[in-house]
Amino acid sequence: MITLTDQPFDPAEVLREFEKRAAGAGAIVSFTGLVRDASKLGKVKTLHLQAYTPLTERGITKAASDANKRWPLDALMVIHRIGDLAPGEPIVFVATASAHRRAAFEAADFLMDYLKTEAVFWKKETTDSGAHWVEPRPEDYEDRDRWSKTGA
Amino acid sequence: MARLHYFGRLMDAFGTHAETLALPAGIADTSALRSWLDNDRKLGGVLLEKTIRIAINDTIVSEPWPIADSDDIAFLPPVGGG
Numbered sequence: 001m002i003t004l005t006d007q008p009f010d011p012a013e014v015l016r017e018f019e020k021r022a023a024g025a026g027a028i029v030s031f032t033g034l035v036r037d038a039s040k041l042g043k044v045k046t047l048h049l050q051a052y053t054p055l056t057e058r059g060i061t062k063a064a065s066d067a068n069k070r071w072p073l074d075a076l077m078v079i080h081r082i083g084d085l086a087p088g089e090p091i092v093f094v095a096t097a098s099a100h101r102r103a104a105f106e107a108a109d110f111l112m113d114y115l116k117t118e119a120v121f122w123k124k125e126t127t128d129s130g131a132h133w134v135e136p137r138p139e140d141y142e143d144r145d146r147w148s149k150t151g152a
Numbered sequence: 153m154a155r156l157h158y159f160g161r162l163m164d165a166f167g168t169h170a171e172t173l174a175l176p177a178g179i180a181d182t183s184a185l186r187s188w189l190d191n192d193r194k195l196g197g198v199l200l201e202k203t204i205r206i207a208i209n210d211t212i213v214s215e216p217w218p219i220a221d222s223d224d225i226a227f228l229p230p231v232g233g234g
Contacts (some may be wrong), residue, residue, distance in 0.1 A: 013177070022175075034233050041188075048195065049233065050156075050159060050160065050163075052159060052226065052228070055207060055210060055212070056212060079233075080233055091233075092233065092234045094230030108157060115232075115233045115234045116232055116233065116234040117231075117232050117234075118232075119231060119232065119233040120163075120228070120231045121231055121233030122159050122229065122231065122232075123232070123233070124160075133160050133161040133164075134228040134232075135229070135232060136230060136231075136232035140232065141154065141174060
């Protein structure tokens, strides 16, 4: 289940719904990403997230399908914000459910690496020193590459 | 007429997120389009960067890729969410 939304969401509420949907699974992992309140360029005022429909949705759907092929998952969920966000607001939520913990941990990690480096989004950060577009860091690409080294 | 889309930092470079344009004669693939457009808008080589990818009619293409006047052409700087 994949959702792009320009509305704020409550990760705790979303996780409770996911737990109901994944009833019977032995392991649930969830990750929530929040807008940081400071970047190297100063205090963050807003973060703007731009997507390109339908490429963004299509890409995340493919990543979810890859995760399902690679790990035995009972359920999976991705929520990603678009539009304008304030510091502290949830920007991304990923949850995975499986019989055992390892598959759930790895699939969530894999999905986050996809979202950070390949998902079709552009981020513009406005700080007290001005506005600039944020692109992935070299570490983000290294994290993503872990998944191809071990063979897909 | 082709429909052009500019995302991320390209939106700022072009000063707009989209425009409709008649492709000039001789601009028949993505490589020619990049050079012509970069020069026409005096972007200083931004559009020639390899990290900028192009999607034609909602699909990212491997370049150079042929273009037609009826195409929807999007310029995509490096992506990343979260």
